Amino acid sequence: MDPVIIVGAGPVGLTLALALARQEVPSVVLDEGPGKDEPRPARTVVLREDTTALVERLTGIRLADLGVHWAGWRSLRRKQVMREVTFGTPDEPAPLHIAQHVLTGALRQALAGERLVKVAVDSRLDTIEQEPSGITAHTRGPKGTWWRGSHLVGCDGPRSTVRKLQDIRFPGRTAVERHAVAALRTELPWGGEALLHRMPPWRTSGPSGGEVTGRPLPDGVWRLDWLLPPGKDLVTPELLLARIRETLSGWTGGGTPSYELLDTGVHTVHHRLARRWRRGRIFLAGDAAHLLGAFGTQGLDEGLRDADNLAWKLALAWHHGPHEALLDSYQAERRGAVAARLRAADQVLPLLRGGGGLRAYVPGAARGNDALLTDGHLGHGALGAPGAYDASPLAPRHLEGEVPVDTPPGAPVDDVRVTAEDGAFVGLRERLGRGALLVVLVAPGTGVWDRKHWVTAGIMPRLAAAVAALPHPAELLVAESYPGAAAHTVLLVRPDGHLVTSLNGVRPADLYAAAEAALGGPAKAESSTAGAGAAAGSR
Structure with a gap:
């Protein structure tokens, strides 16, 4: 079959x-x-726990060796510390800050020895032809070539050629915010902590008196971002150097400390969302489908979640034939999650940036706005948390044995320790991304016994038989505990780590129905043109 x-x-x-x-x-x-x-040290990304784990699982490379896990975070307003957070606890995992070219280099390194991936350099797409049986694409360059594929995914950025060739609209807002950015090597008082400083005392102009963010990178390098006033004023080298000097001297409480300027830039925030993410065998992902970097570094997180969501669905269709409902769910789930974040940002940012007015006299308003902004930076709440697919078309309906746990259906599961079928103790996330469903039995006490003593005891044989009968390959795992789950709770987890359902005990019929729903319903020999026809009606 074609790639x-x-x-x-x-x-x-x-x-x-x-x-x-x-x-x-x-x-x-x-x-x-x-x-x-x-190399662009000023172009960096912040990855949350789930996306960091995804990249590490795929590359086998420990990203902490290439970037920095922040030790903490502090939010300041004028001279007052509004909030301090210490990272590294189960409730507050540390974000990873890494230069984008370093991350891309790690991915290229992992691909270098991959027999199933061909990277064609100097190949710019200019034509796509879609047929019921596949895709034909043409690239221009030193060796203009026609390529034949089963599906095509446009991961080609904000100016996506794929999106334009498919005439898919990309509405939204341009230049929601602008930030001057600098990467420099210096010594600041906070070590490995990131910080947000609103209305610093050395600045009185600009929205809300100004705002600057500092994020540490390896080798004593920092990325600093200054929120710019609305408008299109040119950011001159003189202006940027003045911002650097006043910020460093303000933070260190004296003269400007020594620093080495490595890179500069202007980060312009756009909010855009493609009308469609699928047209037949063609899909959009990442910046080709959405732009939402409201805090300067978070947009890539959602792009990586797009890839994680789409990969297992494409793999199932590639191996087992067309399954339109499953492929359609990519747009429903991912576009819905990103749209929710964009709505939250569009509602909250005017409050955060407005300043003055009645809100300035409302007790606690400033503190509440600072908390909203901090949550966005830290990956919490509507502005920053990973999306849950609670309204997914893949969600099962009317399961008699369903019971609640602390993870709602459709949300990412916790990375608890589990026992695999070979007896190894691993993190749950390590078993993701292989295309199989995961069935997790919560069985307190099993961790102290050798697996051979309990694998044939109690409810395990019944559960193993139910797992073997599922409509898709599944791996049976056992956990000592799971947040909010009683003993003998059975969790069904998708290949991308989102919870399908949790059941009170071994319920083969419910488990089968949930697995079938998670795969888009019973497999049918549907025409691959169905998605194209459905997509053609809306742009």
């Missing part, structure tokens, strides 16, 4: 190629560049 064609060799496209390869699906990555990335 999946991936257009774009940024972090999202490379992650998708690796995720497909882990599920034995070949792909061709069309890279319009030379196959390497220019």
Whole structure:
């Protein structure tokens, strides 16, 4: 069968190629560049716990060796500390801050030895032809070539050629915010802590008196972002150097400390959402589908979640034939999750940036706004938390044995320790991304016994038989405990780590129905043109 064609060799496209390869699906990555990335220390990304685990699982590379897990976070307003957070606890995992070219390099390194992935450099897409049986794409360059694929995924950024060739609208807001950015090597008082400083005492102009964010990187490097006033005023070198000096001297309480300026830039925030993310065998992911970097560094998180969501669905369709309901669910789930974050940002940012007015006299208003902004930076709440697919078309309906746990259906599961079928103790996330469903039995006390003593005892034989009878390959795991789950609770988890359901004990009929729903319903020999026809009605 033909490979999946991936257009774009940024972090999202490379992650998708690796995720497909882990599920034995070949792909061709069309890279319009030379196959390497220019170092840009001022262009960085912040990855949350789930996306960090995804990249580490796919690459086998420990990202903490390439970036920095923050030790903590502090929010300041004028001279007052509004909030301090210590990272590294189960309730507050540390975000990872890494230069984007370093992350891309790690993904390229992992792909270098991957037999199922071909990276075609200097290959710019200019034509797509879609048929019921597949995709034909043409690239121009030194060796203009026609490529044949089963599906095509546009991971080619904000100016996506794939999106334009499919005439998919990309409405939204332009230049919601602008930030001047600098990467510099210096010594600041907070060590490995990131910080947000609103209305610093040395500045009185700009929205709310100004705002600056500092985020540490390896080797004593910091990324500093200054919120710019509305408008299109040119950010001159003189203006940027003045911001650097006043900020460093303000934070250190004296003269400007020594620093080495490594890179500068202007980060412009756009809020856009493609009308459609699927047209037949063609999909959009990452910045080609959405732009939402409200806090300067968070947009890639959602792009990586796109790749994780789409990979297992494409793999199932590639191996087992067309399954339109499952492929349609990619748009429903991911577009819904990103749209919710965009709505939250569009509602909250005017309050955060407005300043003055009646809100300035309302007790606690400033503190509440600072908390909202901090939550967005830390990956909490509507502005920052990973989306849950609670309204997913893949959600099962009317299961008699369903019981609640602390993870709602559709949300990412906790990374609890589990016992695998080979007796190894591993984190639950380590078993994700292989294309199989996961069935987790909560069985307190099993951890102190050798697996051979309990694998044939109690409810295990019944559960193992129920798992073997599911309509899709599934792996049976055992956990000592799971937040909010009673003994003998059975969790069904999707290949991308989202909870399908939790059942009170072994219920083969419910388990089968939930698994079938998570796969889009009973498999049918549907025409692959069905999705194209449905998509053609809306742009």
